[in-house]
Amino acid sequence: MDDVILRMRGIGKEFPGVRALDGVDLRVARGEIHALMGENGAGKSTLMKVLSGVYPHGSYSGEILVDGEPARFSGVRDSERAGIAIIHQELALIPQLSIAENIFLGNERTRGRGVVDWGRTAGEARALLRRVGLDEDPTLPVASLSVGRQQLVEIAKALSKEVRLLILDEPTSALNEAESDNLLELLRELRGQGITAILISHKLGEVTRVADTITVLRDGRCVETLAMADGGVDEDRIIRGMVGRDLDHRYPERVPDIGEVRFEVRDWTVDHPTQVGRRVVDGVGLTVRRGEIVGLAGLMGAGRTEFAMSLFGRSYGRYVSGTVRKDGADLRVRDVGDAIAGGIAYVPEDRKELGLILDDDIRRNLTLAGLRRVSGRGVIDSAREAVAAEEMRGRMRVKSRDVFQATGDLSGGNQQKVVLGKWMFTEPDLLILDEPTRGIDVGAKYEIYLIVQRLAAQGASVLLISSELPELLGMCDRIYAMCEGRITGELPRAQAGQEPLMKLMTRTRA
Amino acid sequence: MNAIRDVLRNNARQYGMVIALAIIVILFQILTGGLLLRPLNITNLIMQNSYVLILAIGVMLVIVTGHIDLSVGSVVAFVGAVSAIMLTGWGLPMPVVVPLALVLGALIGAWQGFWIAYVRIPAFIVTLAGMLVFRGATMVVLGGESIGPLPESLRALASGFVPDIGDTGVHVPTMVLAVAAAAVLVWLRWRTRARNLRYELPVASPATTAAASAATALVVLVFAYALAVYNGIPVVGLLLIVLIVGYSFVMNSTTTGRHIYAVGGSEKAAMLSGVKTKRTTFWVFVNMGVLSALAGLVFTARLNAATPRAGTMFELDAIAAAFIGGASASGGVGTVIGAVVGALVMGVMNNGMSLIGLGVDWQQLIKGLVLLAAVAFDIYNKKRVGSGRAHAASTPAPDPAPAPPGDAGDRAASGAGAGRPGG
Numbered sequence: 001m002d003d004v005i006l007r008m009r010g011i012g013k014e015f016p017g018v019r020a021l022d023g024v025d026l027r028v029a030r031g032e033i034h035a036l037m038g039e040n041g042a043g044k045s046t047l048m049k050v051l052s053g054v055y056p057h058g059s060y061s062g063e064i065l066v067d068g069e070p071a072r073f074s075g076v077r078d079s080e081r082a083g084i085a086i087i088h089q090e091l092a093l094i095p096q097l098s099i100a101e102n103i104f105l106g107n108e109r110t111r112g113r114g115v116v117d118w119g120r121t122a123g124e125a126r127a128l129l130r131r132v133g134l135d136e137d138p139t140l141p142v143a144s145l146s147v148g149r150q151q152l153v154e155i156a157k158a159l160s161k162e163v164r165l166l167i168l169d170e171p172t173s174a175l176n177e178a179e180s181d182n183l184l185e186l187l188r189e190l191r192g193q194g195i196t197a198i199l200i201s202h203k204l205g206e207v208t209r210v211a212d213t214i215t216v217l218r219d220g221r222c223v224e225t226l227a228m229a230d231g232g233v234d235e236d237r238i239i240r241g242m243v244g245r246d247l248d249h250r251y252p253e254r255v256p257d258i259g260e261v262r263f264e265v266r267d268w269t270v271d272h273p274t275q276v277g278r279r280v281v282d283g284v285g286l287t288v289r290r291g292e293i294v295g296l297a298g299l300m301g302a303g304r305t306e307f308a309m310s311l312f313g314r315s316y317g318r319y320v321s322g323t324v325r326k327d328g329a330d331l332r333v334r335d336v337g338d339a340i341a342g343g344i345a346y347v348p349e350d351r352k353e354l355g356l357i358l359d360d361d362i363r364r365n366l367t368l369a370g371l372r373r374v375s376g377r378g379v380i381d382s383a384r385e386a387v388a389a390e391e392m393r394g395r396m397r398v399k400s401r402d403v404f405q406a407t408g409d410l411s412g413g414n415q416q417k418v419v420l421g422k423w424m425f426t427e428p429d430l431l432i433l434d435e436p437t438r439g440i441d442v443g444a445k446y447e448i449y450l451i452v453q454r455l456a457a458q459g460a461s462v463l464l465i466s467s468e469l470p471e472l473l474g475m476c477d478r479i480y481a482m483c484e485g486r487i488t489g490e491l492p493r494a495q496a497g498q499e500p501l502m503k504l505m506t507r508t509r510a
Numbered sequence: 511m512n513a514i515r516d517v518l519r520n521n522a523r524q525y526g527m528v529i530a531l532a533i534i535v536i537l538f539q540i541l542t543g544g545l546l547l548r549p550l551n552i553t554n555l556i557m558q559n560s561y562v563l564i565l566a567i568g569v570m571l572v573i574v575t576g577h578i579d580l581s582v583g584s585v586v587a588f589v590g591a592v593s594a595i596m597l598t599g600w601g602l603p604m605p606v607v608v609p610l611a612l613v614l615g616a617l618i619g620a621w622q623g624f625w626i627a628y629v630r631i632p633a634f635i636v637t638l639a640g641m642l643v644f645r646g647a648t649m650v651v652l653g654g655e656s657i658g659p660l661p662e663s664l665r666a667l668a669s670g671f672v673p674d675i676g677d678t679g680v681h682v683p684t685m686v687l688a689v690a691a692a693a694v695l696v697w698l699r700w701r702t703r704a705r706n707l708r709y710e711l712p713v714a715s716p717a718t719t720a721a722a723s724a725a726t727a728l729v730v731l732v733f734a735y736a737l738a739v740y741n742g743i744p745v746v747g748l749l750l751i752v753l754i755v756g757y758s759f760v761m762n763s764t765t766t767g768r769h770i771y772a773v774g775g776s777e778k779a780a781m782l783s784g785v786k787t788k789r790t791t792f793w794v795f796v797n798m799g800v801l802s803a804l805a806g807l808v809f810t811a812r813l814n815a816a817t818p819r820a821g822t823m824f825e826l827d828a829i830a831a832a833f834i835g836g837a838s839a840s841g842g843v844g845t846v847i848g849a850v851v852g853a854l855v856m857g858v859m860n861n862g863m864s865l866i867g868l869g870v871d872w873q874q875l876i877k878g879l880v881l882l883a884a885v886a887f888d889i890y891n892k893k894r895v896g897s898g899r900a901h902a903a904s905t906p907a908p909d910p911a912p913a914p915p916g917d918a919g920d921r922a923a924s925g926a927g928a929g930r931p932g933g
Binding site for chain 1: 702705706708709710711763764765766768771772775776778779780781782783784785786838842843
């Protein structure tokens with residue numbers, strides 16, 4: 001294993017007031033899958049930006065050796081020329097362009113003098129798509145593909161540049177289980193073809209499955225490098241490295257105190273907002289009791305988010321039918337204002353787009369949904385607002401300088417805590433959480449679980465939507481499964497397990 | 511001194527605009543050999559720019575919600591024309607015409623707001639159509655001719671002064687108003703400080719607060735004195751003060767204002783937080799219509815005639831003022847004071863360049879470059895402040911928790927960080 005494709009030595013990177021990387025060493029052997037792990041803000045993304053030339057040579061300290069030769073990248077183009085390609089968390093595809101056009105964007109197949117050779121473009125695109133196992137017409141617009149398939153297009157794009165070292169930043173965070181498996185399998189195949197991969201991921205399961213070597217970063221330093229072949233490396237071992245402490249329980253202990261039925265949804269049916277007659281949610285009925293945490297399991301496209309958003313003041317699609325009852329009385333929720341007044345809160349899946357106003361500071365975000373609590377007759381008491389926001393920041397343990405920091409500058413975990421805090425501020429009776437821990441590090445996850453459990457202990461009802469079955473099993477008292485817009489089953493905690501749930505989640509209509 | 515430096519650093523963007531205005535004023539004061547700041551000329555400056563100032567406030571709100579309004583110049587002309595007809599043709603008295611004109615403006619705003627907020631046609635298109643429609647309508651109602659002169663009662667709106675008491679050589683009501691205003695400003699500053707103390711929020715030292723109070727009071731009194739040795743405060747000046755104070759209050763301290771910023775910052779996030787985004791957008795356009803109508807009345811009164819070409823290019827002046835004043839084209843950012851300072855920058859340049867005899871051709875060219883430079887400076891400044899957030903934003907906590915390094919730094923360095931001035 002002495003054939004080293006990449007060495008990074010003593011990498012340091014500072015931002016004003018913050019030391020993001022501090023003497024990091026990284027050694028990647030040719031043809032391996034090397035996982036880079038660490039909590040949010042540990043410096044993984046920064047390190048990869050140094051490597052790919054996003055931060056040019058001279059803006060960091062230390063040196064980079066590719067194939068034993070010092071490399072000084074002054075931009076992404078330089079690193080691409082050296083065979084290094086990075087696939088970011090947010091996909092960099094242009095939705096309106098076709099698959100083939102995206103693959104060769106900035107690198108077009110031409111007949112010389114800037115005239116595109118469409119025959120070659122399509123032909124080579126098809127060959128690349130075959131390599132990544134994507135059976136699609138290369139002339140289709142990227143927008144028509146699912147996120148999982150778009151990810152494969154990104155990889156095809158990297159392959160078109162003759163990549164030797166592929167960096168993937170959280171590639172599976174937006175994928176469902178089948179798509180994730182598919183992607184990981186592809187990484188293994190590419191490894192067989194001699195392509196080295198650096199995989200940044202929070203998902204311990206997939207890392208232990210595919211990685212050959214694991215490097216753990218903490219607070220901008222390299223903590224340790226573990227070789228899977230040496231044995232003895234399991235999920236708990238990695239977590240210990242990431243957080244610097246043993247984590248006995250990934251889900252906090254809780255003794256549920258469940259009361260009578262608080263919310264009851266009946267026959268909730270919703271159509272697609274633009275495609276007439278396409279049923280997205282079909283006759284969903286469920287109950288949530290006081291102090292109960294209820295899970296909603298389902299694969300991508302099962303209609304969970306659509307159901308939740310529609311329930312939350314009809315913010316999705318075309319309402320067809322359905323009633324909500326709270327404490328036995330009908331609840332009118334014609335818009336979000338009604339929903340909030342009825343004690344419903346919804347923490348959306350996409351926190352950057354739907355949860356936060358990124359230009360605004362923590363304080364303004366925290367109070368937006370509950371402005372009434374810090375204002376009188378429409379006039380905001382700014383001092384009371386600042387104090388209330390500061391108190392909520394403390395309760396949510398948001399790591400920031402103060403409440404006047406822009407939420408766009410926070411890490412993912414802290415952003416999620418702000419969104420959660422915004423809804424805690426409204427003191428909800430029913431808290432709907434949609435993928436609340438996606439892309440969040442282990443420590444922040446645990447804190448979010450604690451906050452949610454504390455809310456339930458105070459008598460609120462919680463509806464938890466998650467694609468991670470262990471999370472549902474660890475947190476919920478009862479779990480509903482959805483498939484194709486319908487509830488396909490309901491399991492109490494004692495009977496729930498990954499397999500029975502998966503069976504229900506895949507129970508399609510004949 | 512340290513305190514002053516901190517204040518300046520923490521509000522770099524806001525003070526940047528004010529400093530730019532001060533530099534332009536001093537520059538033209540020198541170039542015109544002292545003509546610019548003569549009491550007569552200061553009064554003229556206010557009157558000349560009153561309608562652009564009124565429009566700039568409205569346009570700022572529109573831009574904060576993430577939209578644009580190209581129709582304000584045409585609406586100014588149309589409301590001016592209809593008002594002139596009501597006054598001269600129908601012989602209606604002023605107290606009837608003014609409310610009717612404002613209602614007409616509101617209806618025009620509601621018309622455009624409906625298409626923008628509820629039908630979701632881009633504001634650029636709706637108001638481009640409005641620009642043509644209301645320019646055409648102006649020509650139709652005027653029959654292609656001008657109406658004038660207009661009754662004295664209307665002209666007082668644009669060229670009248672608050673009546674003086676006694677014969678002292680100094681305009682007494684103006685000074686009384688100024689003293690009252692200075693007192694209120696000082697009182698507000700101390701009250702805010704006291705309240706922050708009660709909530710144990712960080713406050714400036716008593717010395718700094720006193721110095722800032724004295725400076726504020728001095729500026730108000732000197733400015734008022736300059737007006738008072740001439741004819742006193744113009745009626746339209748009083749109107750402007752009411753509008754600036756009122757709209758600043760709404761935008762800074764009310765839930766309505768917060769909702770307007772939220773809609774511009776992220777419409778989806780605002781909607782999911784219970785903000786009635788469509789209704790908010792609709793009313794911002796209704797408000798724009800009312801302010802356009804008000805500007806129409808003032809402009810017609812100043813011209814003493816309603817003409818088919820009135821208000822041409824006003825929309826561009828108002829939009830330029832808003833952007834010079836720090837509004838963000840992507841919405842969510844901008845202040846009323848910023849728009850006012852932006853309009854004053856344009857106004858002082860117009861006035862100053864005319865005084866030194868520069869032709870309209872050169873004036874346009876220079877104003878265009880200033881607009882571009884102001885926004886470029888603003889974007890540069892935003893990036894700088896963004897990457898230096900640890901120092902620049904708000905009050906530094908005594909024990910700053912270590913900011914999450916990776917993500918925070920990444921965003922800031924890529925320039926994605928953006929701040930709103932003040933707040």
